[in-house]
Amino acid sequence: MKTSKIALYLLFIIIPVFLFYGCKEPELGKKVDPGLKLKIQNLHKASKLDQNITVLFKANEPLTDLHHSVLTQKKIKIKASIGHIHTAIMPASAIYDLAKMKFIDSIQGSKKFEAHSSDSLQNKPQFKELKK
Numbered sequence: 539m540k541t542s543k544i545a546l547y548l549l550f551i552i553i554p555v556f557l558f559y560g561c562k563e564p565e566l567g568k569k570v571d572p573g574l575k576l577k578i579q580n581l582h583k584a585s586k587l588d589q590n591i592t593v594l595f596k597a598n599e600p601l602t603d604l605h606h607s608v609l610t611q612k613k614i615k616i617k618a619s620i621g622h623i624h625t626a627i628m629p630a631s632a633i634y635d636l637a638k639m640k641f642i643d644s645i646q647g648s649k650k651f652e653a654h655s656s657d658s659l660q661n662k663p664q665f666k667e668l669k670k
Contacts, residue, residue: 569637574647578630587631592648597622597641605641612636 567575574593581587597605600622609616612635614628625648628636636642 569642569644570633571644571646574633574645577647578633581630588629590627591630591633592617592625592627593633593636593645594623594625594648595636595645596643597624598643599641601641608639609636 570578577591578587581589581591601609601616601619601624606616609626612628612632614626614632614636616624616626618625626636633645637645
């Protein structure tokens with residue numbers, strides 16, 4: 539009889555804990571771009587999570603001094619901002635800390651811009667001296 543009561547109590551303790559932690563991780567996964575997740579996993583495998591990466595993130599509210607201090611504590615340095623979109627440099631290990639912040643909507647890795655058209659590769663702009 540005592541064992542069934544203990545099992546019942548454990549059941550009521552374990553299920554909420556499991557639901558709480560089990561539901562949080564998918565929410566983080568929704569915030570981080572899949573390409574960035576893959577890059578973080580590769581850096582983790584290579585033991586290079588201390589390497590700095592550049593990311594773009596969207597906040598759901600204007601960043602206050604408190605937000606900036608929290609970001610600074612996590613070694614996240616904002617380099618540029620336009621409205622609610624920010625570019626930051628941070629250690630790769632801080633990506634999930636950033637994703638856990640309630641004021642962050644989404645995070646993407648920086649992307650290189652490349653010309654895809656053969657015309658754009660052949661017709662590079664030429665800079666000529668301005669005539670006075």
